[in-house]
Amino acid sequence: MLTAAKINPEHLHPSLWRASQLARSFARCVSTGHPALDNQLPGGGWPTGSMTDLHTQQPGVGELRLLAPALSAVADRQIAFLQPPHPPQALALAGMGIPPESALWLRADRTADALWAAEQVLRSGSCGALLFWQNQVRPESQRRLTLAAQEGETLFFMLRPLAAAQDPSPAPLRLALRPRAGGLEVGFVKRRGPQRDEPLFLPMQINPAHRMQPRHEVAPAHRVAEPALHQ
Template sequence: MPALVSPALPDAVWRASQLGSHRSAVAPTGYAALDRELPGGGWPSAALIELLLRQAGIGEMQLLRPALAGIAPKRRIALVQPPHAPQAAAWSAWGLPAERLLWVRAARSADAMWSAEQILRNGSCGALLFWPTHARPEALRRLHLAAQAADILFWAMRPLAGAQDASPAPLRLALHPANGGVKIAIVKRRGPLQGAPLHLALDGLPSAPASLAPSITPVSHARLDRRVPAAAAARNLPAALV
């Protein structure tokens, strides 16, 4: 007997062969080709989004730049445990004023996780970028639940090896360096499996000559300093705000 679908609820039925949608608002990524691959047509708010990286600085910040530029004029952007210190001049050149950035540096992984959860629950920031050193499934689940109750875009940058681990994130993208941009493989989404990785050209990334392209890895472009200042005394606080 064929399944019956109520005509009053056509949008409530999702088929695995189709891209799903999100109950929360969706922010355009700034890249039409990527929007077409994402449920709802952009970055979902109020949800954990995982970017799985082989290493930091392969294009992830440039990828997020359009979405962050839309947030900065109105709300703050939080950076928790970035691999390098943010460079204020570079962020300002991107149209992201330094006074809109909240940089959180924690001494322990547990403190960083706690700080990220408090930012999600506070609701004062429009975006959170988090680089967890160690992330257990139960810790990620707590962050995802906290994000669901907030109006925020939340990205967690995790090692590429974590793609094999279970995660509550409804959207997981694996990023690989590519000539003039990044190659994006969708590890998890509400929809069909991705046919082939998406090659996305990013402004500001160099293109290698065709004869050298196979052996060239794009230079690190993330707008972050590699010299991290000496850690300040903790003074019994779980995290330092800079």
């Protein structure tokens, strides 16, 4: 007879794991490009077909630099930027290894339209990644987006304020991002594995030229789509 110590919880159900270990990801994962961070994530990278919450102290703390290696890896399909604080900038994207021609800039006048657009991008499977900036998202909308993400293998990042990390979310992975001298501090709000109270410091060069810039300073990326979205 197998003892409890010999039973692998994942053999009982894919959603089970030991609290002392990182869960095994059954979805395809894309390396973050930062080995120290990969070692702290179930599956060793960003999960596809799932919602990942990134909570930032403020826009432009280095979140795009953090995501750049993964976005570059899936840039054979379009990278959708939905409701970014500033238009994507072609030179900045190219400097981070993201082909500017893969950038798709989407914006909507109403939150309901933006949420609808996010669902369509996720369900269509046409984009390698979706970055969706939104300050507040109702729980029922989060659940709809989670279900839509599960229909494909799109990298899906919700970028929200740091204060939103206190709110519940169905996202299995939630990280808090804060700028630090010479890099970025990553706090683990939620992950399928043991709790980590100590943040992870990732050294990286945060070049101001590699951030999204206001419209009057630079031209937006190529193939930018900016119509008002209507359901």
